[in-house]
Amino acid sequence: MERTILFFLITHHWGTGSSFTYHCGFRYNPPMKSYRKELWFQTPHRRAFINITPEVELALNESGVQEGLALVNAMHITSSVFINDDESGLHQDYEKWLEKLAPHEPVAAYRHNLSGEDNGDAHLKRQVMGREVVVAVTQGRLDFGPWEQIFYGEFDGRRKKRVLVKIIGE
Amino acid sequence: MERTILFFLITHHWGTGSSFTYHCGFRYNPPMKSYRKELWFQTPHRRAFINITPEVELALNESGVQEGLALVNAMHITSSVFINDDESGLHQDYEKWLEKLAPHEPVAAYRHNLSGEDNGDAHLKRQVMGREVVVAVTQGRLDFGPWEQIFYGEFDGRRKKRVLVKIIGE
């Protein structure tokens, strides 16, 4: 991760004779880079799981970061970013399980919904699945185990919402 | 995020004539910064949710970091740091929901409490709500969606406890 930059100072001295001096090389280390990108979503239904790994990989390529950390987080408080398996049966299991842990109905069961919202359950579901993931970046790639994939989990969709990708490193 | 520093080397040559050589400018990139701060809490009741966003913003300003990541984590294992909505109805929903998922009583239902503690439930509640958040720092600010606020979640209060803010970047 180190680059060498050489500086040559050449001085030609005019005078009774002629001489050159040339100097000097040193090691230079690259600074921290940072890169930011928003991903936008509008799901047709209230709830959805969307594999966003390709979009995060694209952002990483754009960043030029070789070694560092990638933060991927929901910018909204009724959705999640999490890492798990891209398997539709599992996603149905998540849907059923989260509905059992924090049912959407009766809507009136949530005090939050007294404000006129109907997404009280979504704020709870999001806590189970998490707001964010932090992924290691190694040799310019997401440093993943064999089955890791990044998902956007929507629990109150049908409107425009965002995920933030922030990559720092060198 | 790059600063230019110019180096001037001026050499005055004495001799049959007189000459000056002056060199050389190069780009210099700032190093990684890091900043650490502890926030202290003592809640009057066993459980509480406290909005700590202003304190984290203050720490960020103190850090001088413009681009990077801010880690905010509970330093105790019966409390949480999480991001969600600053809405009191929702906080009552969380309280009720967590009590259902991991009830405080009967205290004897938790093996952990055999050691003389009564906070077994708090160790479970904290896992649902999470230990930490990592927030992007962009242009010197917490890079948040419209409703994101950082909370300290206390599940075993009435004593002094801490949150750590660690900011790295440039």
Next chain:
Amino acid sequence: MERTILFFLITHHWGTGSSFTYHCGFRYNPPMKSYRKELWFQTPHRRAFINITPEVELALNESGVQEGLALVNAMHITSSVFINDDESGLHQDYEKWLEKLAPHEPVAAYRHNLSGEDNGDAHLKRQVMGREVVVAVTQGRLDFGPWEQIFYGEFDGRRKKRVLVKIIGE
């Protein structure tokens, strides 16, 4: 965290007389470091909690990082990395609680298991306990509260699985 590097440019001028010029010192700041290590596990039973704090501390020492962040994450999607108490009663509470929230049996209750797997529950348990922790590194040490310990949580063991430690900083 700053090192000073001095550059000496010595120029000897031949001519009617003889002179030396020598220049110039400047401050140089160290670059970002990054370090990567995998920890391997094979638990004898399906589920286990293993304290991996010493291994993460060792990796931190190897990294040479003094100020920064350490990411520790499960590389598999049926296991967790989390921070809590090293107390065996609590671990039994977690085991019982997770089994209640997402029971292993009946195996056929999970659509994921239609693919021939029997680890549907493990994918759910891992979401409750989390994939990763991010720990502050301060003065070359894990910046922990009094009881914080890092655990590997296995929910589908009896085979080789990995945890990634990625440390960035300076």
